[in-house]
Amino acid sequence: MKAVIIDDELKARSVLKTLIKEECPKIKQIKEADDLLSGIQHIREFQPELVFLDIEMPEYSGLEILDFLTEEEVNFQIIFTTAYNHYAIEAFKLNAVDYLLKPIDSEELKDAIDKAEKLIGNKDLHKKLNELKTSLSESNFKKIGLPNSNGIKFVDFNDIIMLEADGMYTKVSTTNEEVLVSKPLKFFVDTLSRINTFYRPHRSYLVNLTYLREYVKKDGGYIVMENNKSVSISKDKKEEFLAIVQSI
Incomplete structure (x- = not known):
């Protein structure tokens, strides 16, 4: 399998890439991007089966990925990597969109990849992401995650x-x-x-x-x-x- 990691933080990308190599040898090739537009270019050229996508990025949010890809181009599975608080996590669960909460746990990573692998070729991701955007915009979460040396403070x-x-x-x-x-x-x-x-x-x-x-x-x-x-x-x-x- 091939994967693309899209995250504006170099450290976050490095940690995730290391975890993938250690825990998920079935993923043989990994490309990295530090913003959404670069990531979309990798997706089009690299044709990955999996995309690890941060939500909170400068310029464009990871949730805006559908604004740049047609439904036909979404032939991969997305695993969101996020520091969102529990209100937003409920929206992810409600819309059956997979996510990994930062800092990422290796066991949760393996489970998420196994789940995503079974869904490769499933064509309802486009619909799920649109529903997720609607749920997040309507939700009442009122906290923001601030990364610190211990983790993330909300x-x-x-x-x-x-x-x-x-x-x-x-x-x-x-x-x-x-x-x-x-x-x-x-x-x-x-x-x-x-x-x-x-x-x-x-x-x-x-x-x-x-x-x-x-x-x-x-x-x-x-x-x-x-x-x-x-x-x-x-x-x-x-x-x-x-x-x-x-x-x-």
Whole structure:
């Protein structure tokens, strides 16, 4: 069998590839991609039987794979690799779509591959993925996974005060602590865009307007959050920002 791993994190891809080689010798060839579009190119050229697909990636979510492939091109099985919380996991179970929860367990990996192998050639994956997207968009899960040295910490959206870009990392300030996460700010912008209390006043910041303390006009205009941090407002965002806060 052939497989493609699509995950934006190099470490996650390396760990999964090692586990596959150790536990699943029937998979002889493995290609890797660090974003969805590169992964789709591998799928078209490599024609794998299995695709290990991360959900939370910058630019495009793994769930958007159907936006780039026709139903005829989906002739493989997908095993999602995810750090989603338990609300979303229920959606996976409901729609009979297989997943591996990070950090990945070797026994669960073997079981998932065995299950997927039996379904190769099954043509209902396209329908299942569409149903999964609908279930996830309608679900009430309100937490996000923040990778750390111990694993993944799940934080309620409502407890996030602000996020600040730090190169390819992001400083996440919550009501309890500040965490440096190995994800770019754009990842969080894409993930939290469906929540109307989050706003991006500047390319380097994403703030939760629930924790807005004050707006200061001087120095071009900036805002102060409840954690006493000041956040700049881009010139092209000032008018939009003022309109939003006046409507709160």
